[in-house]
Amino acid sequence: MAKLQEFFGAACTVDNVIFGFDEGDLKILLIKRGEEPFSDEWALPGHFVYPSEDLENAAVRVLEEMTGLHNVFLEQVHTFGEANRHPFGRVITVAYFSLIKIADYKLQPAGIAKKAKWVPISEVNNLPFDHSEILEACFQMLKRLVRTRPVGFELLPPKFTLTELQHLYEAILEVSLDKRNFRKKILSMNLLIDLNESQEGVAHRPARLFSFDKGKYQEFLSDGFNFEVKESKSKSKMRVSTSTS
Amino acid sequence: MAKLQEFFGAACTVDNVIFGFDEGDLKILLIKRGEEPFSDEWALPGHFVYPSEDLENAAVRVLEEMTGLHNVFLEQVHTFGEANRHPFGRVITVAYFSLIKIADYKLQPAGIAKKAKWVPISEVNNLPFDHSEILEACFQMLKRLVRTRPVGFELLPPKFTLTELQHLYEAILEVSLDKRNFRKKILSMNLLIDLNESQEGVAHRPARLFSFDKGKYQEFLSDGFNFEVKESKSKSKMRVSTSTS
DNA sequence: TCAAAAGTGTTCTTATTACACCCATGG
DNA sequence: CCATGGGTGTAATAAGAACACTTTTGA
Numbered sequence: 001m002a003k004l005q006e007f008f009g010a011a012c013t014v015d016n017v018i019f020g021f022d023e024g025d026l027k028i029l030l031i032k033r034g035e036e037p038f039s040d041e042w043a044l045p046g047h048f049v050y051p052s053e054d055l056e057n058a059a060v061r062v063l064e065e066m067t068g069l070h071n072v073f074l075e076q077v078h079t080f081g082e083a084n085r086h087p088f089g090r091v092i093t094v095a096y097f098s099l100i101k102i103a104d105y106k107l108q109p110a111g112i113a114k115k116a117k118w119v120p121i122s123e124v125n126n127l128p129f130d131h132s133e134i135l136e137a138c139f140q141m142l143k144r145l146v147r148t149r150p151v152g153f154e155l156l157p158p159k160f161t162l163t164e165l166q167h168l169y170e171a172i173l174e175v176s177l178d179k180r181n182f183r184k185k186i187l188s189m190n191l192l193i194d195l196n197e198s199q200e201g202v203a204h205r206p207a208r209l210f211s212f213d214k215g216k217y218q219e220f221l222s223d224g225f226n227f228e229v230k231e232s233k234s235k236s237k238m239r240v241s242t243s244t245s
Numbered sequence: 246m247a248k249l250q251e252f253f254g255a256a257c258t259v260d261n262v263i264f265g266f267d268e269g270d271l272k273i274l275l276i277k278r279g280e281e282p283f284s285d286e287w288a289l290p291g292h293f294v295y296p297s298e299d300l301e302n303a304a305v306r307v308l309e310e311m312t313g314l315h316n317v318f319l320e321q322v323h324t325f326g327e328a329n330r331h332p333f334g335r336v337i338t339v340a341y342f343s344l345i346k347i348a349d350y351k352l353q354p355a356g357i358a359k360k361a362k363w364v365p366i367s368e369v370n371n372l373p374f375d376h377s378e379i380l381e382a383c384f385q386m387l388k389r390l391v392r393t394r395p396v397g398f399e400l401l402p403p404k405f406t407l408t409e410l411q412h413l414y415e416a417i418l419e420v421s422l423d424k425r426n427f428r429k430k431i432l433s434m435n436l437l438i439d440l441n442e443s444q445e446g447v448a449h450r451p452a453r454l455f456s457f458d459k460g461k462y463q464e465f466l467s468d469g470f471n472f473e474v475k476e477s478k479s480k481s482k483m484r485v486s487t488s489t490s
Numbered sequence: 491t492c493a494a495a496a497g498t499g500t501t502c503t504t505a506t507t508a509c510a511c512c513c514a515t516g517g
Numbered sequence: 518c519c520a521t522g523g524g525t526g527t528a529a530t531a532a533g534a535a536c537a538c539t540t541t542t543g544a
Contacts, residue, residue: 004333007293011252012326012337048252051335055326079324079339081257081300088249090296092257092337094324163496180498181534204495205541228471228533408523425525426507449521450514473506497540506531513524 010090014059015046015131017077017095017138018066020102020118021155026171027102027118028135029066030127034115037087038128042117044135046093059096066116067105073154074098075145078137085130093129097138099154146172148224150191153212159195161207162186189225191216255335259304260291260376262322262340262383263311265347265363266400271416272347272363273380274311275372279360282332283373287362289380291338304341311361312350318399319343320390323382330375338374342383344399391417393469395436398457404440406452407431434470436461 018029030042045066049058056076063072074096081092102118124135145151151172152165166182186192192210199206263274275287290311294303301321308317319341326337347363369380390396396417397410411427431437437455444451 006296007256008334009253009296010255010257010294012255012257049255049326049337051251051254052328054328055324055337076323078321079300081294081339083297083299089253092294092300092339094326094337161496178534178536179496180536183497184499185533199496201543202495203543204493205497207496226473406523423508424523425509428524429526430506444523446516447522448516450523452523491544493544494542495540496542498538500536502533502535504531504533507529509527511525513522515521515523517518517520 010092012049012055013046013091013093014049014055014062015044015093015095015134016059016062016066016074017044017097017135018063019097019099019121019138019142019155020105021168021171022102022118024167024171025120025122026168027120028124029105030117030119030124031066032115032117033128041128042119043128044131045116055094059094063096063098067100069100069104072098072100073151075141077141078134080130080134082130093134095134095138097141099142099151101155101157103157142172147227150212150217150220150225153217158211159197159209160211161199161209163207165210185227189216189220191220255337256331257294257300258291258336258338259294259300259307260289260338260340260379261304261307261311261319262289262342262380263308264342264344264383264387264400265350266413266416267347267363269412269416270365270367271413272365273369274350275362275364275369276311277360278373286373287364288373289376290361300339304339308341308343312345314345314349317343317345318396320386322386323379325375325379327375338379340379340383342386344387344396346400346402348402387417392472395457395462395465395470398462403456404442404454405456406444406454408452410455430472434461434465436465 020027020029029045031045033039033041033043045062047058047062049055053061056074059074059076063074064070075098077095077097079092079094083090085091085093121135121139125132127135142151146169152160152168155168156164162183163179165186166177166179169182170176191213193213195209195211197209199209265272265274274290276290278284278286278288290307292303292307294300298306301319304319304321308319309315320343322340322342324337324339328335330336330338366380366384370377372380387396391414397405397413400413401409407428408424410431411422411424414427415421436458438458440454440456442454444454
């Protein structure tokens with residue numbers, strides 16, 4: 001039997017999969033590591049948890065350092081604790097994922113921008129540590145979440161079109177959806193407010209703009225909903241990995 | 246900025262919510278602690294993760310020590326890492342939950358039985374540490390899981406009646422269900438095998454016995470299903486806390 | 491006038507809900 | 518013969534799925 005002291009030699013980190021949606025693509029934020037191990041490689045943003053820092057607070061701290069944003073959607077996903085997952089010693093990592101509006105991120109000073117980049121999720125590969133596994137777990141979590149919570153609110157700008165919202169769902173779920181059925185369903189939830197405004201300057205019929213109803217949104221956040229979607233039969237959409245080695 | 250060394254002073258534990266189903270009640274296994282802190286109090290079974298032990302393995306180890314059972318359903322739920330949650334230092338705990346057949350457990354030698362007991366979930370209260378919060382998280386997880394995975398297989402004996410299965414769902418979801426609708430739905434899944442056997446020695450019409458179809462079960466385990474259930478309109482069932490302080 | 495995306499309804503099918511009486515057994 | 522829980526079907530409603538053409542704008 002080990003003595004109590006021997007158990008207190010581990011470190012804990014948080015790693016954060018930060019999702020954004022831009023140009024029809026679901027993306028995550030990667031950072032170029034400045035320290036060993038894996039210095040100069042692109043990895044998930046993360047950091048050690050300080051000795052007297054709450055775990056959740058560490059995740060918030062990393063997120064705020066990366067994005068400059070506060071009050072961001074953040075949820076714990078899974079903890080990875082293989083004994084040899086980190087070369088420097090026993091390091092257990094807790095994975096979080098968060099959802100941000102990329103437009104907000106872009107307004108931030110460029111301090112961190114030199115060492116951070118948004119990468120479409122289909123193009124991410126060869127992450128160091130067990131970060132690929134972490135990403136996969138977070139992506140699965142997002143897929144699950146999108147069917148029970150009105151997640152679009154976190155990822156889209158304040159005003160958006162129904163097509164943008166549909167594309168978001170398609171990007172997350174990796175399916176294609178029927179336009180009429182999607183609209184019927186999402187509108188029947190009374191979650192959206194029709195702003196009676198239209199897009200401007202587009203080379204086609206301008207779309208109506210909508211925003212989320214914050215009251216309804218909070219309701220759905222706590223109670224959940226059931227957004228079951230089935231891939232539309234006609235045209236199927238495959239996940240394309242455009243990554244090259 | 247802290248030095249690397251300063252991060253390596255934490256300990257990691259696992260805590261395990263072990264669910265069983267018996268006498269129509271959903272129960273969990275509690276253990277009488279043999280060590281400080283909270284010695285002699287009833288708590289969730291758990292233990293430190295050894296320095297070179299995989300996290301998941303620690304959860305399996307605790308489970309096997311407690312129950313003597315192998316290959317048990319076990320899933321990670323959430324990690325609790327408030328800085329001051331443990332009086333002895335920085336201890337982060339990873340919560341797991343598992344599902345066992347209480348009948349199997351009862352066959353085990355009674356070594357641990359003196360310091361362990363099954364408690365109906367409605368009667369659990371005042372657990373030490375943040376164990377109440379951990380239990381709540383695991384119970385929520387079980388509720389979620391029961392609607393997407395054929396969880397009954399893990400909790401019921403090899404042969405069971407449809408009413409027993411229904412009572413299991415009712416205990417987990419804390420609702421009452423319509424008998425006919427429940428049967429129609431569960432039978433339509435082709436998950437059950439009608440054994441063409443009947444109960445014996447009951448003071449009423451004997452019920453047919455069923456078992457799970459292992460092939461179908463595996464399929465549902467990986468693909469999931471959608472067991473949406475709505476509380477039956479006529480008679481509602483409230484969660485009754487029979488605990489007395 | 492063309493290209494591009496927006497917008498819009500109906501029919502069919504499937505799943506869910508509500509609901510009440512007879513049956514088999516042991517005591 | 519009574520108490521107990523087992524077992525069964527149908528009609529009404531709601532939700533989901535399939536599907537194609539017209540509209541508005543800028544270039």
